[in-house]
Amino acid sequence: MSSQLFSHFGKKDQQLADLTAAAQAILTLDRAFKRLLPGRLAEQCQVACVRAGELVVFAHNSTVAARLRLLGNSVVAPLARQGYPLATLRVKVLPTPPRKPRQKSFALSDAGIDAFARAADEVRNPVVKDALKRLLRHHKG
Known part of the structure; x- marks a missing residue:
């Protein structure tokens, strides 16, 4: 053709x-x-x-x-x-189609999770401590 x-x-x-x-x-x-x-x-x-x-x-x-x-x-x-x-x-x-949830493309290793957990226990700043705990919940979840 x-x-x-x-x-x-x-x-x-x-x-x-x-x-x-x-x-x-x-x-x-x-x-x-x-x-x-x-x-x-x-x-x-x-x-x-x-x-x-x-x-x-x-x-x-x-x-x-x-x-x-x-x-x-x-x-x-x-x-x-x-x-x-x-x-x-x-x-x-125009109706906008709902966004597809992004797939997690990054995962922490067990050693990384342990390191962040230790850091969350040792950090004195409450804002940083809460942020680290949220990060851990997200990656353990």
């Missing part, structure tokens, strides 16, 4: 060409939208789609969503002036 550029496939299949054009339009709108946002807010959201004059944006968390909602018309109006058929902004929070 010969390797062809993705754009060549789009020319052969009309549905794929339509999908590619729609994706490019959303990416272009996303770039234009993010240029209007203050600070690092642009890194925390993305344009999802446009439905009946409504710009739908996904926010990475509820704080970002609240800031975007406050901006509302101040980002929609400039985009409308640029030729995008927009009237309102809808912000949705």
